[in-house]
Amino acid sequence: MSKQFQFKLVLLGESAVGKSSLVLRFVKDQFDDYRESTIGAAFLTQTVTLEDQTTVKFEIWDTAGQERYKSLAPMYYRNANCAVVVYDITQTASLEKAKTWIRELQRQADPSIVIALCGNKLDLSARRQVTEEEASKYADEEGLLWSETSAKTGEGVNAIFNAIAKKLPLTAPPSARGARAAAPGTTRQNVDLNRQPTARGGEACNC
Amino acid sequence: MEAAVQSFLRSSEDLKAALEVEVTQPQEHGDLSSSSTDDRSRRILAVVSHRMDYVGGEEGSVLILKRPPGHSIEDLSVEVVYPISGSFSFSVAQARRTTLDLRASVGETGATLGQSRTELTLTIKYELATEIRSHTLITRDTRKLQSFTAECRRLKGIFTRNEFDADFSWLSLYTQESSLKSFSSPIDLRTVNIPLHTRLSPASAGLPGDDAADISIVRENWIYNKAVEEASIGSSARLLIRTGTFNVNGKMPSQDLSPWLRPTKRDSEKSGWISPLKSISPLDILSNPIDEQVTSSLGASSATLAHASSNNNANISDPDLLVLGFQELDLSTEALLYATSTVKEDAWVEAILAGLGERGILYEKLASKQLVGMLIIAIAKKARLSCFGDIRFSAAGAGIMGIMGNKGATAIRMSYTPLAQEISPSPTVLTFVNAHLAAFDEMVERRNSDFHDLSRRLVFDQTDELDSNSYANIASETSRRTVGLFESDVLFWMVHLNYRIDLADGDVRELLASSPGASNIPLLLKYDQLKTAIASGKAFAGFSEHAITHMPSYRYASNTSEDSLRYDRKRKPAWTDRILHMSAPSVRVTQHSYCTHPQITMSDHRPVSADFELNVSTIDKQRRELAASKLYRELWGVEQSSNTPKIKLQPMTLDFGKVYYRRLIRQTLSIQNDGQIPCVYRFVAADAEQAICPQWLKIDPVVGLLRPGELSTTTVTVFVDNSSASRLNLAPPRLDFTLILHTALGKDYFISVTGEYQYTCFANKLTRLTRLPGPVRTMKSPNDRIHARQSVNAPREIMTLINWLMTHVTDPNDLFNGPLEESICMNIRECLDTGDQFPFPQSGEERGPLATAIASILVQLLDSLVDPVVPPYLHARCLQMTSRDEAFELLDEFPPESVNVWISLTAFLHYMALQKLPSQSSTDQADIAERLATVFAPVLLRDDSTGLHTPVSPIGKRKFLLHFIG
Secondary structure, eight states: OOOEEEEEEEEEESTTSSHHHHHHHHHHOOOOSSOOOOOEEEEEEEEEEOTTSOEEEEEEEEEOOOGGGGGGHHHHHTTOSEEEEEEETTOHHHHHHHHHHHHHHHHHSOTTOEEEEEEEOGGGGGGOOSOHHHHHHHHHHHTOEEEEOOTTTOTTHHHHHHHHHHHSOOSSOOOGGGOOOOOGGGSTTSOOTTTHHHHHHHTTTOO | OHHHHHHHSOTTEEEEEEEEEEEOOOTTSSOGGGOOOSGGGEEEEEEEEEEETTTTEEEEEEEEEEOOTTSOTTOOEEEEEEEOSTTEEEEEEEOOHHHHHHHHTTHHHHOOTTSOOOOEEEEEEEEOSSOEEEEEEEESOHHHHHHHHHHHHHHHHHHHHTGGGOOOGGGHHHHGGGGGGGGTSOOOHHHHTSOGGGGSOOOBTTBOOOHHHHHHHHHHHHHHHHHHHHHEEEEEEEEEEEEEEEEOTTOOOOSOOHHHHSOOHHHHHHHTOOOTTGGGOHHHHTSOHHHHHHHHHTTTTOOOBOOSHHHHHHHHSOOSEEEEEEEOSOOOHHHHHOOOOOHHHHHHHHHHHHHTGGGGGGEEEEEEEEETTEEEEEEEEGGGGGGEEEEEEEEEEOSGGGTSTTSEEEEEEEEEOOOOSSSOBOOEEEEEEEEEOOOSGGGHHHHHHHHHHHHHHOEEEEEOOOOTTOHHHHHSOOOEEEEETTSSSEEEEEEEOOOOBOSOHHHHHHHHHSSSTTTTHHHHHTTBHHHHHHHHTSSSTTOBOOOOOSOOOBOBOSSSOBOTTSBBTTSOOBOOEEEEEEEOTTEEEEEEEEEEOTTOOSSSSOOEEEEEEEEEEEEBHHHHHHHHHHHHHHHTTGGGOSSOOOEEEEOSEEEEEEEOBTOOEEEEEEEEEOSSSOEEEEEEBSSTTSOSSOTTEEEEOSEEEEOTTOEEEEEEEEOBOHHHHHHHTTSOSEEEEEEEEEETTSOEEEEEEEEEEOOOSSSOOHHHHHTOSSSGGGOSSTTOOOOGGGOOSSOHHHHHHHHHHHHHOOSTTHHHHSOOOHHHHHHHHHHHHHTOOOOOOOTTSOSHHHHHHHHHHHHHHHHHSSSOSSOGGGHHHHHHOOSHHHHHHHGGGSOHHHHHHHHHHHHHHHHHHHSOOOTTOOSOHHHHHHHHHHHHHHHHTOOOTTSSSOOOOHHHHHHHHHHHHO
């Protein structure tokens, strides 16, 4: 049987860079042109399968980008195994903000955290303000994964999550501290075969 | 029929075939001939399939459905579920002759044109490793039986082919109805009375806890309440209960018991007596209204005194039920060993009926239970006798070796079912405990542990009330189980608890004897061991006790060694005899009286009585169960859904504007479920170590469940009490907090709460007040202060209040007697903070209310100080001072700012005590000083809240203050 891993991933970045859209594309392969600003934190899961049949399940926390909720971000990135810090390639200021987030993560998050820097809105490259060279150079210096994506077209989205999955330490199961308690809905396809006949049967006349 | 069954099923299940059948007894239990053939044996047999969209599979099950006689076809419930798996099989045969004969009488109703008259028996079998379960059913509908059997074969075929994917978890929805057993006896009172959110898994932002488990707790609770609400027929039944407790000290009845037994108007008036100082007591003024609101919504403080005159009629009408607890009925040593004689019990029953006088003929003994010296007797009105049933007894010893019955408890549990037409109302379970716990002051820990021990050991046998329609239950053995004390709707303890007062003997007697009569009772109760145990949760947690306004019931002397109040000089007086209760939110309990009866002097204790009025809303039992199963089906499987919950919040930001000390502001937040599935939500803290919201903010409710489209309103309240103010006064004025609303298995939503805190002079340290550059509201930053050398002698706010009182008050009674108006108080607090002038009484206007308000603000301000005026480390020293001179010398050891406050304040109090009273006043001069000391001493020498310094005698504190003002 193939190996299964579970990791906590957090999305950070300035408001309106497309964090929620990126997750929506990754999890449901959908895109909304008009998304309301996230006021809170959304929880989603998605599983990716690597070439060696290892599956990596991401438990994703998509956080609010607005400055006023900044103080709550540490609650969501604590115990995270990986972080995707998003900027908008058409807004120079959003890269500066991303750098601030990266510095905070390097200082306060789990030291083994895998950080990916992600330049979103590649479909708007005509209005580009952040060059590929500038961002990739910064990522190299800081030892981050880097790529550009378009949540709208889907370009590069799966690739960046795959790259994270490959970089995560897949030798030992991640610490369960950050992992959300598994809900029945997430395990319904994994039936405990040994339990089934007696347990279910026992309920038969138990009304 | 098919339509009714399909509508009964959830949308994820399809009805494949249904037919009407009659049940016989299962084969392992006797033969078929004993079965009856009325409505009760009719069932609907259905085969349903569950589509598993996510794997493209299908699972089947056979359901046997029934409906209560007389109900419509929509009111179905599941009797048995058989999953169509490898263990499932069935067979069809011609019905046996004996059965056919029995069928004949109802032949016409079942047979329709075109159907065969042949009767067929269908046997369904389910083979488990350890046993075989089976059902035998009879039908005449061969056509439908054919489609039934065809579907079963098809579904079994599917199962056999994909055996390893089988799950059948969807069936739990239909079998989960067994959890409705919670209706068969009340939920434990200790569970229903704690806030729901405290039962949920620990969770905080980003760490949601066990959402699936939380959903099931919230859903269970919601369905229970909703089903009760839907089944309530809108009327309620009133039950009057008089309870009593009496330690008879081995005596036989020798006096008329009527004062104890018969409610009089006087009883309730006595209980309603309010201390004239109560309105100015800092304890009352400073209680936090939010906390009160929270407790009352929990039903924990449901005991309220009915003052309304309309209720007085209720007080004096005859109770429907009298329940009396006696202790020390028999003090002989033989009683410990044999205790079988009922001679004493009979004598007391006779005395009770005699004591009821001409009303005695209306009553009859309902039940009694004796354990050595403890006896509990229930006497009911003959006319209401039929309302009481299912009477159970329990007894447990807690005396020598933990089992002997010289101490312990006896208890009676009964169900009360109001009379109702056409419906069968749900009964209310009443439990009464008579207990006698360990004696002596120092045995308090033993009493606390006895309480827990008895709570556990007092259990009642219960034969589950079986639904006679259900043949499945007849088949099983009569299920017997025990129910605990707390599985009641209302639980009363009428007890001789032996809890004492933790004060010196002399203090207790002096406080009891001082005038005006009984005015020190509230103070004494602060030292009551039972009150302390309840407050700390060590014993009787969650119980309510009506305010005590009567004198201690123990111990009266029967000889010459009595004090002026007739208490025994050898035993410290105490409220050893108490009546407490705890009730479920579904029952409204009103207490009309709580008093002792000093006329009955035969024992060293005085009997205590309490009148209760119970209002029980009438619930249709059957309707409740049907509503609950319907709601279960509607809400089941939320955690399995592929949809995520969605809610809409309005507004997203709550701006409270200017936030003032002790001014409550309330706003509402609406939460609407605009998703596809039911949603469970809860507010969570940002961090596990933090609270959901800061102390100055409260939200109610903290947890909720909304069906799609439903909307709920959450109240968000801001209230700054002393403890919050002491922190906010030192912080920047901007209030900013984010509430986190977590939807189970969904998002976290953020709601911003903002406000502008207005600094106040209340809840500061004296040293800070003396170094404020001006009125507190003029400060530019919380760090604004003048140099220590320039500090004022005493806080100008305290001096302003004292100066006003010195200038305007001529009659000291004005300090206490006026009505206390919150609007005036608020105005005065504002003047202190801004430096504005106090309002002046208009000419011709009563000066009383303003004087009373300013006096009470002075007490509030002193009481709000972070540290009391006299530091706790000096309290013991203060009490050692025996003269005025010694007391003045001690002032040298006070901190400088305390000395100045102390001198100014005592000078004012001394001046007040010297004021010439108006000639018509009934109080004398000494009383005024005493009264001022009573109010100010506990505030100036406030007990240390950290527990570092042992509290000192309240009488001693007064005496120390009286050295300065007397």
